[in-house]
Amino acid sequence: MTQAVREAPIAATRRRVNVAAVAPFVALALICVLGALANPRFLSFDNLTNVLARSTFIATIAVGQTLVITGGGLDLSVGAMAAFVSGLTILFLNSGLIDNMPLLIASAMALSLAVGALCGLFNGLTTTVGKIEPFIVTLGTMGIFRSLLTWLAQGGSITIRNSDVRAAYRPVYFGDVLGVPYPVLVILGVAVVGAFILYGTAYGRHVRAVGSNEDVARYSGINVARVRTITYVLQGLCVALAVIVYVPRLSSASAATGLGWELTAITAVVVGGTRLKGGVGHIWGTIAGALILEVIGNIMLLSNLVSEYLIGAVQGAIIIIAMLAQRGMSGSR
Amino acid sequence: MSPPIADQGNGTSPRLDQVILEASGLSRSFGPIEVLSDISISVRAGEVHAIIGENGAGKSTLMKILSGHLTPSRGAIKLDGAPIELKGPVDAERRGIVLVHQEIMLAPDLSIAENMFLGRELRRGLIVDDREMNRRAAEAMRVFGVEAPVAVPVQRLSIAQRQLAQIARVLAVPHRIAIFDEPTASLTPVETTALLKLIRDLKAKGVGVLYISHRLEEVKAVADVVTVLRDGKWVATRPSAELEPVDMARLMVGRDLLALYPPRPPAPTGEPALEVTNFGAAGFAEGVSFSVRPGEIVGFSGLVGAGRTELFEALFGLRKGDGEIRLGGAPQQWPNARAGMRAGAVYLTEDRKSKGLLLEETIATNLTLAALDHFQRGPLIDRAKESHALDEAIQRFDIRVGDKNLLAGQMSGGNQQKLLLAKMMQLDPRVVVIDEPTRGIDIGAKQQIYRFIAALASEGRSVIVISSEMAELIGICHRIIVMRNGRVVGEVAGEAMNEHAIVVLATGVDAKAEDVRA
Numbered sequence: 001m002t003q004a005v006r007e008a009p010i011a012a013t014r015r016r017v018n019v020a021a022v023a024p025f026v027a028l029a030l031i032c033v034l035g036a037l038a039n040p041r042f043l044s045f046d047n048l049t050n051v052l053a054r055s056t057f058i059a060t061i062a063v064g065q066t067l068v069i070t071g072g073g074l075d076l077s078v079g080a081m082a083a084f085v086s087g088l089t090i091l092f093l094n095s096g097l098i099d100n101m102p103l104l105i106a107s108a109m110a111l112s113l114a115v116g117a118l119c120g121l122f123n124g125l126t127t128t129v130g131k132i133e134p135f136i137v138t139l140g141t142m143g144i145f146r147s148l149l150t151w152l153a154q155g156g157s158i159t160i161r162n163s164d165v166r167a168a169y170r171p172v173y174f175g176d177v178l179g180v181p182y183p184v185l186v187i188l189g190v191a192v193v194g195a196f197i198l199y200g201t202a203y204g205r206h207v208r209a210v211g212s213n214e215d216v217a218r219y220s221g222i223n224v225a226r227v228r229t230i231t232y233v234l235q236g237l238c239v240a241l242a243v244i245v246y247v248p249r250l251s252s253a254s255a256a257t258g259l260g261w262e263l264t265a266i267t268a269v270v271v272g273g274t275r276l277k278g279g280v281g282h283i284w285g286t287i288a289g290a291l292i293l294e295v296i297g298n299i300m301l302l303s304n305l306v307s308e309y310l311i312g313a314v315q316g317a318i319i320i321i322a323m324l325a326q327r328g329m330s331g332s333r
Numbered sequence: 334m335s336p337p338i339a340d341q342g343n344g345t346s347p348r349l350d351q352v353i354l355e356a357s358g359l360s361r362s363f364g365p366i367e368v369l370s371d372i373s374i375s376v377r378a379g380e381v382h383a384i385i386g387e388n389g390a391g392k393s394t395l396m397k398i399l400s401g402h403l404t405p406s407r408g409a410i411k412l413d414g415a416p417i418e419l420k421g422p423v424d425a426e427r428r429g430i431v432l433v434h435q436e437i438m439l440a441p442d443l444s445i446a447e448n449m450f451l452g453r454e455l456r457r458g459l460i461v462d463d464r465e466m467n468r469r470a471a472e473a474m475r476v477f478g479v480e481a482p483v484a485v486p487v488q489r490l491s492i493a494q495r496q497l498a499q500i501a502r503v504l505a506v507p508h509r510i511a512i513f514d515e516p517t518a519s520l521t522p523v524e525t526t527a528l529l530k531l532i533r534d535l536k537a538k539g540v541g542v543l544y545i546s547h548r549l550e551e552v553k554a555v556a557d558v559v560t561v562l563r564d565g566k567w568v569a570t571r572p573s574a575e576l577e578p579v580d581m582a583r584l585m586v587g588r589d590l591l592a593l594y595p596p597r598p599p600a601p602t603g604e605p606a607l608e609v610t611n612f613g614a615a616g617f618a619e620g621v622s623f624s625v626r627p628g629e630i631v632g633f634s635g636l637v638g639a640g641r642t643e644l645f646e647a648l649f650g651l652r653k654g655d656g657e658i659r660l661g662g663a664p665q666q667w668p669n670a671r672a673g674m675r676a677g678a679v680y681l682t683e684d685r686k687s688k689g690l691l692l693e694e695t696i697a698t699n700l701t702l703a704a705l706d707h708f709q710r711g712p713l714i715d716r717a718k719e720s721h722a723l724d725e726a727i728q729r730f731d732i733r734v735g736d737k738n739l740l741a742g743q744m745s746g747g748n749q750q751k752l753l754l755a756k757m758m759q760l761d762p763r764v765v766v767i768d769e770p771t772r773g774i775d776i777g778a779k780q781q782i783y784r785f786i787a788a789l790a791s792e793g794r795s796v797i798v799i800s801s802e803m804a805e806l807i808g809i810c811h812r813i814i815v816m817r818n819g820r821v822v823g824e825v826a827g828e829a830m831n832e833h834a835i836v837v838l839a840t841g842v843d844a845k846a847e848d849v850r851a
Binding site (some may be wrong): 200201202205206208209212213215216217218219220221222223279280 | 693
């Protein structure tokens, strides 16, 4: 085909790509307008910060998931991993190993990050070294992590027993800096670091290359297994961060903790414009996707238009609509 | 099996020379750009009509219009004198117009037989008749003189085998007009000869053939009529008897071509840069030993399946292999491509599109991908340095792009090859292995690639060129190593470098092999 033939459609494609990248934010803005119309209370500072804080868990995990998916992988175990890491963290807080309160909490956070990273490393090595589909591996670890938590909790729940510890840890979810809640800062921090890694560093470009075409990456001298494994470790760290913010909220972990988070996180990633088969990732789009899901739930609670029992159905519909919109914009079949 | 010919409609057999397909005033625009303007062309029964032109001349666009993949912006198509409107490739096939694509379009997980009968599987009762389909597929492949494994997934076959399978598949559809878009780009001389014979058979049966190729010798050998396009416009239509390849090249580029091959750099005499001893690639090559000096250009010739690509992929840790490698005298272990790159040796894949470049990424991203650690400032990618490298590469390798933000997949084959070369040169290697450097690229770009290769050698780098085009190996190499069935069977150099000598070694048959021009 001729040069000219190619250049014409490509110019159009690039325009579309930009539209696709902006679309989640436009959608988020429209939904917020809808929310304000449905109930003026939606725009209140308290409500908005509450929505943002509640979206922290999914948004944080979804940033990690964006990296994993961009690298051509998938992690279904994140919800169960969150439950498992929560359980271990609380058990550590209850253990009484450390008397100094700030040190105890800092150690619990460090433990949480270490366990998250190890869980991610296990997922990563099993898929890359073991050469097993990530869907299968993480389906397996999803069962393992959740079952371990259930076993640790003996079928019940694990709760922070010491009320002093609870009081000391509480501000991590409920506290704020100049009115901005800590969880919101966590979202911002994770997104900035995630975007820095994906767009700024050589590693991030390797992630995109590996997800885009593994053979090209291999022939270019990129260590495909290492690049992929690290995405799972980063995902584990994101899960651990989410846990660090989650634990003070309910001070308890049970078999129901993080149930379905993996699907909500993947929904946020896809709604945000990241391509499910890899190669293209949008960190900020993912944040918008996570907010869209949370805001819609919030609007349904505030208004009486649709029963809140249908939140799951609406979120399910969103992912399908988002995919249809992406397809329509990219013009492919 | 000869491919079945369509029943010729209304019971009459076609008179040879009768015009089957006639296009007049075809134009096609994409947005504001007209890529094809006012092209008229006709194809007669029993005639091979070649379309030649540089990349960008509009050949593929024209073929896509004639086969229903694109609709013309203006102009008309007549079949047997009656105006028709092609509603799509299926409609075109129903009318007996089939296209052999330039790109390989087979389902990689299905076998040759399964691909060949896709959508029209043979059945016995409710069950597909695999045995019969395999038998017929093997027969169809035998027309090319190839014993192809028809029951294994095509992704395990070589590109040439896939290409032949694709041709066989298309020709299994009843047809009156067969369009071939660069069918020989990935074939070696023996398969090319078989394909040209098949085309002559089609011709004898009254099929009209449209044939696109960059290989002008081949066009001269097989075509009755040649139409030349340039920049989307018609330049000339002449009987091929009146045109020599050099005339065709002149019409294509619109100016006199300098010599196709650059002057050969003087043959070097230094100590070998790369020495390979008793190397094997599991199942593809064994006991291979050779060496290359700094500044030397060594060719690797052989038939499809001789194991050349596999040998070098194994050498660079891209597939299983073992043996001794020395670089500048130092023993090497290359478990992956990175290890070879660190030591100063690079391999440029023959499969640009699926192994060489990220088609959906920009030129700059592709350029620096293999050498990204040279483009870092702290943890960040140094965009300024990257952009500078891009400008340099565009200039040095004459990568012709109007827009530097173009995606690699949107560039012509010639520009992609130049980009792949530029990408690997970012590593400043001492040893460069280039697999099929000019596959599917036009003559102007070819000429440039040959000059780049000669320049690399002049800079003191060792260059290994793997190619199925014997003429180019003879044109640019100091010596040529020939492989057959995974082993090195001989080497030719100097005066002894000629096609006959290579074919004898490559086939192991010491008889005058059928020449392409036969």
